[in-house]
Amino acid sequence: MFSFPVRIYYEDTDAGGVVYYANYLRYAERARTEFIRSLGFEQKEGLDHEDKFGFMVRRVEIDYKSPAVLDDLLDVTAELVEYKGASATIKQQVKRGDNVLAELVVTVVYVSYLKKRPTRIPEELVKLMTGATSATGATSATGAASGAQ
Amino acid sequence: MFSFPVRIYYEDTDAGGVVYYANYLRYAERARTEFIRSLGFEQKEGLDHEDKFGFMVRRVEIDYKSPAVLDDLLDVTAELVEYKGASATIKQQVKRGDNVLAELVVTVVYVSYLKKRPTRIPEELVKLMTGATSATGATSATGAASGAQ
Amino acid sequence: MFSFPVRIYYEDTDAGGVVYYANYLRYAERARTEFIRSLGFEQKEGLDHEDKFGFMVRRVEIDYKSPAVLDDLLDVTAELVEYKGASATIKQQVKRGDNVLAELVVTVVYVSYLKKRPTRIPEELVKLMTGATSATGATSATGAASGAQ
Amino acid sequence: MFSFPVRIYYEDTDAGGVVYYANYLRYAERARTEFIRSLGFEQKEGLDHEDKFGFMVRRVEIDYKSPAVLDDLLDVTAELVEYKGASATIKQQVKRGDNVLAELVVTVVYVSYLKKRPTRIPEELVKLMTGATSATGATSATGAASGAQ
Numbered sequence: 001m002f003s004f005p006v007r008i009y010y011e012d013t014d015a016g017g018v019v020y021y022a023n024y025l026r027y028a029e030r031a032r033t034e035f036i037r038s039l040g041f042e043q044k045e046g047l048d049h050e051d052k053f054g055f056m057v058r059r060v061e062i063d064y065k066s067p068a069v070l071d072d073l074l075d076v077t078a079e080l081v082e083y084k085g086a087s088a089t090i091k092q093q094v095k096r097g098d099n100v101l102a103e104l105v106v107t108v109v110y111v112s113y114l115k116k117r118p119t120r121i122p123e124e125l126v127k128l129m130t131g132a133t134s135a136t137g138a139t140s141a142t143g144a145a146s147g148a149q
Numbered sequence: 150m151f152s153f154p155v156r157i158y159y160e161d162t163d164a165g166g167v168v169y170y171a172n173y174l175r176y177a178e179r180a181r182t183e184f185i186r187s188l189g190f191e192q193k194e195g196l197d198h199e200d201k202f203g204f205m206v207r208r209v210e211i212d213y214k215s216p217a218v219l220d221d222l223l224d225v226t227a228e229l230v231e232y233k234g235a236s237a238t239i240k241q242q243v244k245r246g247d248n249v250l251a252e253l254v255v256t257v258v259y260v261s262y263l264k265k266r267p268t269r270i271p272e273e274l275v276k277l278m279t280g281a282t283s284a285t286g287a288t289s290a291t292g293a294a295s296g297a298q
Numbered sequence: 299m300f301s302f303p304v305r306i307y308y309e310d311t312d313a314g315g316v317v318y319y320a321n322y323l324r325y326a327e328r329a330r331t332e333f334i335r336s337l338g339f340e341q342k343e344g345l346d347h348e349d350k351f352g353f354m355v356r357r358v359e360i361d362y363k364s365p366a367v368l369d370d371l372l373d374v375t376a377e378l379v380e381y382k383g384a385s386a387t388i389k390q391q392v393k394r395g396d397n398v399l400a401e402l403v404v405t406v407v408y409v410s411y412l413k414k415r416p417t418r419i420p421e422e423l424v425k426l427m428t429g430a431t432s433a434t435g436a437t438s439a440t441g442a443a444s445g446a447q
Numbered sequence: 448m449f450s451f452p453v454r455i456y457y458e459d460t461d462a463g464g465v466v467y468y469a470n471y472l473r474y475a476e477r478a479r480t481e482f483i484r485s486l487g488f489e490q491k492e493g494l495d496h497e498d499k500f501g502f503m504v505r506r507v508e509i510d511y512k513s514p515a516v517l518d519d520l521l522d523v524t525a526e527l528v529e530y531k532g533a534s535a536t537i538k539q540q541v542k543r544g545d546n547v548l549a550e551l552v553v554t555v556v557y558v559s560y561l562k563k564r565p566t567r568i569p570e571e572l573v574k575l576m577t578g579a580t581s582a583t584g585a586t587s588a589t590g591a592a593s594g595a596q
């Protein structure tokens with residue numbers, strides 16, 4: 001499964017001595033971006049298009065299980081679990097070693113920022129995301145992806 | 150219902166031209182903090198206690214319905230919908246006028262940051278939160294609160 | 299002198315128990331924005347123009363004198379001390395009551411984000427900023443502004 | 448000279464389409480932290496000490512020369528140019544390839560967060576920082592460091 005390292009700095013923490021709760025959404029987005037980049041896609045290309053394409057988050061569910069702290073080196077995973085048309089659902093974990101600190105289910109929609117309209121996720125990108133997920137053994141994702149075709 | 154104004158600055162936006170998705174969790178926390186402050190509680194007092202008390206977020210569900218943009222003046226609501234022992238559930242909306250831009254359900258747990266242990270929410274605070282909610286006509290919250298006693 | 303209130307929340311603090319140093323630049327920008335808004339200018343109008351006008355920061359000097367902490371209610375001032383063509387220098391203070399916590403000197407340039415080119419600050423805005431500053435007794439600012447004409 | 452890579456994500460940008468100006472201070476701090484880590488020091492150890500030791504920033508001068516944008520992969524350098532007792536001055540650059548986007552001069556003070564008092568930077572750390580800087584040919588830094596002894 002795709003995984004991306006995130007180091008915790010002072011900027012990430014709060015006066016409670018732990019990572020501020022909103023910041024896990026930043027790490028999740030870094031991992032999703034790197035997941036897509038690892039497949040050969042740069043988000044800036046979409047943004048530079050005259051219609052200004054990009055993913056917009058529609059819904060997030062996040063469970064905080066154990067807090068991250070200063071100097072932690074975390075891993076953030078990203079796995080496509082479902083998609084249909086303009087919409088995709090990504091499951092993500094924030095881990096310290098084998099310890100899962102937070103779990104997210106993120107629903108994104110591919111949109112034109114300019115036209116403020118959803119638009120079908122580029123077919124090539126979907127294929128690559130599905131392939132990346134199934135290649136690493138995430139069979140449920142493969143199933144969901146197949147079902148959506 | 151308790152409501153708190155939030156103005157959108159450059160710091161809040163991203164290159165898509167809208168408010169960055171993680172930032173809604175910052176506004177939600179400002180509103181929860183001000184909700185508690187409006188009842189006469191300062192979070193710093195808990196943090197200055199030798200056991201370092203404070204609310205820790207356990208779970209967030211957030212639905213993004215329509216994006217906020219630069220210069221927007223938003224209202225963020227907070228309403229206690231359920232509590233039990235150390236745990237409370239707050240429903241929140243981020244609104245531009247009557248337009249709901251985002252909806253959150255946030256589960257928080259009262260903890261000692263030092264002992265890393267949940268601890269019962271101060272009874273007086275629960276009473277005030279329940280009263281504040283019911284006084285403004287949120288009958289479901291009153292019901293949930295009563296049921297939890 | 300123009301002054302704008304800023305409340306400190308968990309999002310603003312770090313594991314050292316104080317406000318994270320980069321965040322003072324966020325508060326300074328909020329105050330500059332509100333200073334301009336108080337004169338009848340909305341930054342979004344510039345951004346919505348086909349050339350995408352806005353202020354870009356060219357240089358910041360900031361001295362940190364005493365840390366802000368959770369729940370603080372600060373005042374952030376903004377005062378035009380010099381301008382010339384596309385460039386303006388703003389002096390700012392972050393205060394808790396009479397206690398100055400941080401002092402900034404910020405040089406901004408009015409640009410077209412699209413053309414990536416500096417452009418003269420709208421004359422009406424300069425007049426208003428100068429007037430606002432001199433009206434509140436900042437004679438050095440008036441002098442500097444006059445000198446620049 | 449010590450250099451640390453920083454990737455630009457949506458969280459880093461603003462509605463002007465470029466990196467938000469305060470965020471360069473976050474990258475600078477990441478690079479200073481990694482500079483110290485590369486010498487075998489973890490900041491968390493200082494923070495876990497009963498006196499809660501850490502570096503506090505006293506002054507920043509930053510010149511913004513050219514904006515960073517989404518997807519940029521930047522390098523952030525850190526070089527000790529002067530120190531004395533509890534205080535040290537670090538020169539830093541934010542670069543895209545050979546292109547310098549921003550330049551910082553950062554003065555930090557080693558403090559006990561608990562006692563709110565400056566305290567001498569650990570001698571071993573100073574030696575390592577000086578060595579790291581001189582070893583990479585920064586002769587002015589070596590001179591400054593020698594002069595301060």
